[in-house]
Amino acid sequence: MYVGRFLIVGPQIAAYRVSSRSFPNRKIIERDAALTVAPTEDAPETENPYISYNCVRRVEPRSAESADERPRTPTAGGSVVVGNGSHVDPIAEKLELGYPARDALAESLLALDYEKDDYDTPRIAGTVGEESAFVGIVREDALLVREVTTPTLVATYERDAPESFDFAAETAEEAAAEAYELDFEHPVCAAGVARTDEGFEFAVENGE
Numbered sequence: 001m002y003v004g005r006f007l008i009v010g011p012q013i014a015a016y017r018v019s020s021r022s023f024p025n026r027k028i029i030e031r032d033a034a035l036t037v038a039p040t041e042d043a044p045e046t047e048n049p050y051i052s053y054n055c056v057r058r059v060e061p062r063s064a065e066s067a068d069e070r071p072r073t074p075t076a077g078g079s080v081v082v083g084n085g086s087h088v089d090p091i092a093e094k095l096e097l098g099y100p101a102r103d104a105l106a107e108s109l110l111a112l113d114y115e116k117d118d119y120d121t122p123r124i125a126g127t128v129g130e131e132s133a134f135v136g137i138v139r140e141d142a143l144l145v146r147e148v149t150t151p152t153l154v155a156t157y158e159r160d161a162p163e164s165f166d167f168a169a170e171t172a173e174e175a176a177a178e179a180y181e182l183d184f185e186h187p188v189c190a191a192g193v194a195r196t197d198e199g200f201e202f203a204v205e206n207g208e
């Protein structure tokens with residue numbers, strides 16, 4: 001089965017996988033507080049605006065101090081956002097401003113809406129916070145945002161409503177590997193995120 005991009009959010013763990021028929025020449029690049037999907041060096045040029053984006057963003061815990069004095073190093077609090085497009089950034093920025101995760105997801109997904117491509121591709125996103133985790137999707141016919149307490153999957157095609165999903169990973173590396181290896185067609189790359197005592201750890205599986 002081909003489900004396109006998908007994510008899984010457990011309450012303390014998250015995974016995101018790029019599956020792609022049309023743009024397989026992509027990889028995930030690790031940055032300081034983000035993971036970015038980008039074309040590989042040998043990818044053909046394209047004007048498609050939807051294939052390069054931050055698929056994971058770390059959000060530092062809110063602090064009463066001024067913006068300049070906020071902690072810059074990862075701590076055990078804070079949140080993580082995962083998703084399949086440019087909406088990941090406004091969701092993270094709203095969490096930074098103190099929006100509840102449900103509202104940050106709903107507002108950002110609705111503002112950007114589904115992608116205006118040949119497939120009306122939905123936008124999907126998830127958050128892992130200190131006390132709760134959420135998933136969301138905006139499709140041509142619906143906006144769904146739901147709190148999750150067990151691992152939950154949502155995908156762009158076919159499996160496009162949040163559903164409970166058997167996901168055993170406990171570390172970021174296991175999450176990236178398990179998502180990459182799941183039996184959905186056209187795997188390209190995957191990201192894993194897990195909360196640890198020090199903050200969130202990230203891992204990437206680029207299938208190399």
Ligand SMILES: NC(=O)c1ncn([C@@H]2O[C@H](COP(=O)(O)O)[C@@H](O)[C@H]2O)c1NC=O
Binds near residue numbers: 050119121156
């Ligand atoms: N986020 C992504 O990595 C991504 N990759 C492809 N798309 C969109 O989905 C369309 C279909 O792509 P595919 O045939 O690879 O599933 C593409 O034309 C593009 O508009 C994406 N947009 C949303 O999932």
